Amino acid sequence: MKKIAIALIAATALFAADSAYNYELTPTIGGVHPEGNLGTNEHATIGLRVGRNLENSLLDQVELGFNYSNNIKEFGVKGNAARYFVNVIKDFGLTNNFSLYGLVGAGWEDVSAKFVDNEDGGFGQYGLGLKYKVTDNFALRVEAVDAIKFEHGDHNLFYTLGFAVGFIEKSAPVVVAAPEKPIMPKVVNLDDDNDGVLNDVDKCPNTPAGVVVDETGCEKVIVLRDLGVNFAFDSYKITPKYLDEIKKVAEFMGENPSYRVVLEGHTDSTGAEAYNLKLSEKRANAVAKALENLGVSSSKITTVGYGEAKPVADNKTKEGRAENRRVEAKFNK
Structure with a gap:
């Protein structure tokens, strides 16, 4: 887990993904594969997450999440489990539409009182996901997360499909216009008598039209x-x-x-x-x-x-x- 976090930080400068929206709401469906010593069966889960997209930060998102499973069997005894968690996420853009992301987080598992070997308790988790942007504010998320219980170090592997919807569009960045350089008026040197010699050197400024002049503007x-x-x-x-x-x-x-x-x-x-x-x-x-x-x-x-x-x-x-x-x-x- 520590090595994954270090790898994510090192790659940040090379691959950064961004979102046009401040928040993201993601309903999920999927399954849970428990470690064998937990005595529970593989079961389905549904969930909901709300994420806050970050700006000018090493991380790209903080999300609050909830997973619920109601068809869990522990040694034949049926029960349910609700899991609440918070994750921090870092996106790594692959193409304009695809990005790979990593996450780490922690949460609390609330299980049925009927269960004997599985009890309420905290857990930490890490995982990887692939995100495909369908439109500017809708994306699909495929994700695998390993949740590790604090009490005995038991593992639950979550695999989910999410439907992410962005909302509350970010404000466009304020572009500070560069100060305009003052436009100096062009000095226009005229030839009032149209004799081909400009006023500043014309010694005879009122030469009649058609008269040939010399370089001083006077009649030749x-x-x-x-x-x-x-x-x-x-x-x-x-x-x-x-x-x-x-x-x-x-x-x-x-x-x-x-x-x-x-x-x-x-x-x-x-x-x-x-x-x-x-x-x-x-x-x-x-x-x-x-x-x-x-x-x-x-x-x-x-x-x-x-x-x-x-x-x-x-x-x-x-x-x-x-x-x-x-x-x-x-x-x-």
Whole structure:
């Protein structure tokens, strides 16, 4: 008996069965095979057990039980016996439906006063059983228990079939939700003017729609003065010396075939205003002609002259006037 208890404890970590119900009611039927020296015959027995299913425990159930036999013969004398007991049970799950269980317990046997060799007294018991779960709250139990009397160490072997019914369903375990991590708002970097340059780097936040911009978000302008094509006084002719610079505008148009270019001509303030307006147009047209010769379609070129209206430097100095004689190339999508 001691060895069985030790074996049950050792196996606990490997095979644990659980029940979804707090209590179990089990009517039983079976038989009793007494030890020969008791002088009684093999007889039938019926019983009832009420078990309390345990949680977070080494053991799985504590049960109170009762067995009754009314057709016992002791040396030909008929009588009966009632046995009351308490067991502790450990389940070992084998499959989803089958489990093996072991039990140990103690009780009291109340026998007929007619009997001579069998008297009331206490007993200890141990046993093994097989449990088959038919549904969530109904199972069959087949069990063999050896009941040993304290007085003389006499044995009664009980073999029973039980019909276990679970009742009072266990509460679902409370799952403590992990604290949610605060959701940090995403920093959304917008492009309000839809020019392809985000607001945080856009230096010209209100660029008109369709205007080609540079990496800073400002209108892309190729100033031909910057490229070395600043015109001589009262001149709109482009010398071959500066043709390679204008090629850069043509190359940019070739890289972006959907773009259109606007050539804006400008002059210094020397001379009549009306004359300077015509001269600025001629300068823009001269650059347009050079671009056409470099393969840019005339349908993608627009020219306009502003004369002296948009200076970028001081017209009072020679250097300033030279900077103002220019053509600016601007682009539209």
